[in-house]
Amino acid sequence: MNYEEDETMREKIRQFLLKRNGIDNLFNLMFFIYFIIYIINLFVRSIYLEALNLIVFLIMFYRFMSKNIIQRKKENQKYLDIKNKIFKYFKDDCIYKKCRKCKTILKLPLPYKRGIKHAKCPTCGKRLTILCLKYQKIEVIRKK
Numbered sequence: 001m002n003y004e005e006d007e008t009m010r011e012k013i014r015q016f017l018l019k020r021n022g023i024d025n026l027f028n029l030m031f032f033i034y035f036i037i038y039i040i041n042l043f044v045r046s047i048y049l050e051a052l053n054l055i056v057f058l059i060m061f062y063r064f065m066s067k068n069i070i071q072r073k074k075e076n077q078k079y080l081d082i083k084n085k086i087f088k089y090f091k092d093d094c095i096y097k098k099c100r101k102c103k104t105i106l107k108l109p110l111p112y113k114r115g116i117k118h119a120k121c122p123t124c125g126k127r128l129t130i131l132c133l134k135y136q137k138i139e140v141i142r143k144k
Helices: 003-018 025-044 047-065 069-087
Strands: 094-098 105-109 115-120 127-132
Touching: 025 047, 025 069, 094 127, 105 115
Parallel strands: none
Antiparallel strands: 094 105, 115 127
16 A cells, blocks of 8 residues: 555545544443453453443444434433532542641632642631642641
């Protein structure tokens, strides 16, 4: 194959995949399930797990190659709604710190910007300094 034939083949594949659903969050979940079943099947060697793995793979392939993008987006949105309902209880918008003087546990709102933040203990009045990094929930208390 020369360069021109290679480019025309790439263009044909791109045109074929252009109006397909592709990869979304539900596809990622199904791939994770497929991978877990595959790993378990390496040790257990069950025909039922192989059949289940084949079914999951076929559903993944069908969703990936589907031209009915609207229906696949509805399915993905239902999955995201269920996922958000489950995980909203684990989402924490606050940090907990212990006052060094009176040992009271303080619940502080999670800052959205990085830098040094200050809080005052309502029990003893001690000032706490909290170092907040931008993408991490790492806080350090220092005495002032």
